[in-house]
Amino acid sequence: MEVRLLEATPDPEELICRGARNDYMSEFNPDLSFEETMASVDGETMEEKKRTLIGHLMQHGHFGPFEHPSATFAIKGVSRACMAQITRHRHVSFDVQSMRYVSFDDVDPERVAEGEMVVTPPSASDPNWVGRNQKGGAVDEETIAKREEVFRQSVKRSVEDYQELLDLGMPPEDARFVLPIGSKVNIVMSMNARMLMHVADMRAAADAQWEIREMTEEILDLAAEWCPVTFDYYEEKMRNRKNRLAP
Ligand SMILES: Cc1cc2nc3c(=O)[nH]c(=O)nc-3n(C[C@H](O)[C@H](O)[C@H](O)COP(=O)(O)OP(=O)(O)OC[C@H]3O[C@@H](n4cnc5c(N)ncnc54)[C@H](O)[C@@H]3O)c2cc1C
Numbered sequence: 001m002e003v004r005l006l007e008a009t010p011d012p013e014e015l016i017c018r019g020a021r022n023d024y025m026s027e028f029n030p031d032l033s034f035e036e037t038m039a040s041v042d043g044e045t046m047e048e049k050k051r052t053l054i055g056h057l058m059q060h061g062h063f064g065p066f067e068h069p070s071a072t073f074a075i076k077g078v079s080r081a082c083m084a085q086i087t088r089h090r091h092v093s094f095d096v097q098s099m100r101y102v103s104f105d106d107v108d109p110e111r112v113a114e115g116e117m118v119v120t121p122p123s124a125s126d127p128n129w130v131g132r133n134q135k136g137g138a139v140d141e142e143t144i145a146k147r148e149e150v151f152r153q154s155v156k157r158s159v160e161d162y163q164e165l166l167d168l169g170m171p172p173e174d175a176r177f178v179l180p181i182g183s184k185v186n187i188v189m190s191m192n193a194r195m196l197m198h199v200a201d202m203r204a205a206a207d208a209q210w211e212i213r214e215m216t217e218e219i220l221d222l223a224a225e226w227c228p229v230t231f232d233y234y235e236e237k238m239r240n241r242k243n244r245l246a247p
Pocket of ligand 1 (some may be wrong): 088089090091198202203207208209
């Protein structure tokens with residue numbers, strides 16, 4: 001998979017602070033400079049003042065100001081199983097690559113068996129991988145070799161069947177019904193900083209599936225560059241606690 005930041009609100013933390021300070025000042029905020037807006041906040045430098053105010057908001061559960069800045073991420077090559085999970089979040093906006101308008105008629109089924117077009121889960125080849133709801137634990141080399149063979153043959157065969165159905169004149173929107181849920185998809189998604197923390201609460205957690213967890217970890221890394229004070233605080237003080245952002 002690949003995760004990139006496509007677009008994001010510039011100066012997100014100035015926006016968060018302006019939003020929050022608005023609540024406690026009589027002046028109309030746009031008439032003030034950022035220095036004037038932050039004048040009464042503790043701290044020697046603007047960086048310290050931001051840390052003071054943002055830390056205070058996070059600590060007291062004043063999450064509204066974090067809804068102002070938003071970021072758009074482009075995700076390449078996650079499974080449609082992962083897509084089904086992330087698209088459950090109703091305050092995230094999505095564009096999802098279509099299987100009605102994009103057909104996979106020129107994909108070589110041999111290459112599908114090698115990992116093209118369909119995500120290969122680590123449990124297909126790692127004998128020590130233990131996932132949720134798994135019967136038993138680690139397996140021996142013979143079992144994992146068989147498991148990998150069944151997986152690779154199955155995805156290859158379904159792409160062969162898909163292409164045969166296309167050759168028989170079936171529209172891609174119907175032929176896709178035989179494709180695996182592991183088929184790769186590209187997604188563009190936008191969310192505000194509050195929602196990003198909520199998604200991370202649920203999807204970077206230990207009980208989330210490995211793929212959506214990996215995707216969310218990468219999103220969190222990009223968020224920490226985009227909105228550093230907020231996501232440093234989140235990482236240090238809030239991550240891995242019970243979900244509190246949107247009870
Ligand atoms: C480990 C894990 C396993 C899961 N397993 C399943 C499963 O087996 N089957 C399944 O169907 N789903 C499953 N889910 C999905 C889960 O139930 C949620 O639908 C999904 O995570 C979206 O999160 P959310 O409920 O916080 O809502 P979001 O859409 O992310 O909304 C954010 C917050 O807004 C508020 N909100 C949004 N809409 C409403 C509303 N209509 N009414 C009241 N409050 C609202 C809530 O406070 C919510 O937490 C699973 C999720 C996880 C993390």
